[in-house]
Amino acid sequence: MKHLLSATTGLALLISADAALANRVFVTNERSNDVTVIDGETFEVIGTYPVGNRPRGITISPDGTELYVCASDDNLVRVFDPNTMEELHTLPSGPDPELFVLHPSGNPLFIANEDDNIVTVVDTETHQVLAEVPVGVEPEGMGVSPDGAVVINTSETTNMAHFIDTETFEITANVLVDSRPRFAQYTADGSKLYVTSEIGGTVSVIDPATQQITKKISFEIPGVLPEAIQPVGARVTSDGTKLFVALGPANRVAVVDARTDEVTDYLLVGQRVWQLAFSPDEKWLYTTNGNSNDVSIIDVEANEVVRSVQVGQQPWGVVVAPD
DSSP: OOOOOOTTHHHHHHHTTTSOOTTOEEEEETTTTEEEEEOTTTOOEEEEEEOSSSEEEEEEOTTSOOEEEEEGGGTEEEEEOTTTOOEEEEEEOOSSEEEEEEOTTSOOEEEEETTTTEEEEEOTTTOOEEEEEEOSSSEEEEEEOTTSSEEEEEETTTTEEEEEETTTOOEEEEEEOSSSEEEEEEOTTSSOEEEEETTTTEEEEEETTTTEEEEEEEOOOTTSOGGGOOOOOEEEOTTSSEEEEEOBTTOEEEEEETTTTEEEEEEEOSSSEEEEEEOTTSSEEEEEETTTTEEEEEETTTTEEEEEEEOSSSEEEEEEOOO
16 A cells, blocks of 8 residues: 655655654544644644554554554554655554554564454564464553563453563463553553553552552543543653543543642543653643544643644544654
């Protein structure tokens, strides 16, 4: 699927191809089957590019040379040059890939296959499947420990966080969490693991050393029905001071003091906020808002929404190119 770039958006991206890739923001649009590229300095849209059918999960290699997209309805991971958005190759993914996570080294890629109840492990260099790890029913959320030793998968129907050894590809622990876990996020020092539960309305705080839940974070927003508060995407600052949690149809991002795991604020963003990503310097946090077809940009230090950028139809995933 080599793409012919449009005269306007393609020219803009090609002109900027020699410029620094850092801070370029890539957003998958689930319904319009494309990726919107945003300049992280000006917050202007650079272009929008077709990437396959029903793109959801998205990530980028540590060196910024390969952009990975879960083309869920193609049953493939499509890999693009992030400078030109030309497709480089595809990776086998198993059926209905939704979310994935790269090992910190950039290889392998761990992919959640919702329909088959497995995590597929793919070598990003040889493009071969290394393992298929049976997990719970409807796996979705993926996370990886900072040292790359453990990958976390969350199964939506089994309501578990599965700890997978990245050397043996064996499950070493299963932790029962609240209903419909959606995302897993470690702190940068590896001392905590946060798992969001969409229907349960909580975030479980897990000690990775003991695989025990130490706390559950809950949310209350005046004027918002409890059933509308659905934790999905989550990101924590590298200094371990702030956790941001997307609350779905509540149209809010919760700000949590990650030292105490107490909620300190709620930020009003677009409709049905789903996934989150920091800029490399963590000055900005980008949110995908699926029902308002936009991205909200949050000033991380000020806890303030500073901009909204229109993207494609039903934005789902977001990643920012590394420095």
